[in-house]
């Protein structure tokens with residue numbers, strides 16, 4: 191029997207909204223059955239970040255060589271650093287029938303919308319703009335200057351919200367995770383129904 195290609199799930203949203211936190215919570219749950227695609231970046235590792243787990247940390251030269259050779263599904267420059275999704279891992283995993291979960295910023299998500307319009311696009315939104323600012327400041331991982339740049343970028347990022355299939359508010363981490371899993375399940379049901387109906391029509395049933 192033909193194996194269904196996996197679903198590409200894109201979680202995006204402004205810096206500081208809680209994408210990383212929600213993604214880590216989703217992947218800590220034992221029944222999560224989609225695969226996380228570890229991104230490449232030229233950003234310096236933060237304390238505690240591990241190469242190959244949190245990111246594949248690359249030099250600018252290495253990253254630019256990857257762009258040149260077509261090794262990335264999408265990439266973007268975000269507040270002075272490159273970030274990108276390795277193409278081969280995503281394709282191989284989807285071809286094996288497994289779902290792939292990307293946690294990326296909005297420019298990269300826009301590129302995927304062009305290349306893979308059948309992906310599932312979920313926007314993680316903050317309860318309010320001031321709460322987003324609080325989260326960025328309280329995280330304490332960036333300098334004041336970088337925080338201000340990220341807040342300015344966040345205004346533009348929030349304008350992209352209406353392009354997404356779903357918007358999930360990250361008020362409480364657990365609730366946001368439940369909604370994301372419900373959306374993924376609903377999308378699988380939708381696809382199965384569409385596929386079944388098309389096949390039955392083809393068979394003349």
Ligand SMILES: Nc1nc2c(ncn2[C@@H]2O[C@H](COP(=O)(O)OP(=O)(O)O)[C@@H](O)[C@H]2O)c(=O)[nH]1
Nearest residue numbers: 205206229265266268273274275293294295298
């Ligand atoms: N386009 C793109 N964005 C990414 C990728 N990986 C991570 N990002 C995003 O890049 C932004 C900055 O990431 P990072 O420096 O780790 O900061 P943080 O996510 O705010 O903790 C975040 O919005 C990430 O979601 C990727 O592969 N492609």
Ligand SMILES: Nc1ncnc2c1ncn2[C@@H]1O[C@H](COP(=O)(O)OP(=O)(O)O)[C@@H](O)[C@H]1O
Nearest residue numbers: 205206207208209210211325329360361362363
């Ligand atoms: N639902 C939430 N309520 C309160 N704080 C949160 C919530 N989700 C995340 N945070 C906090 O907000 C900050 C930014 O979260 P993070 O996951 O690093 O965001 P992003 O990956 O989108 O930049 C972190 O300090 C995190 O602990």
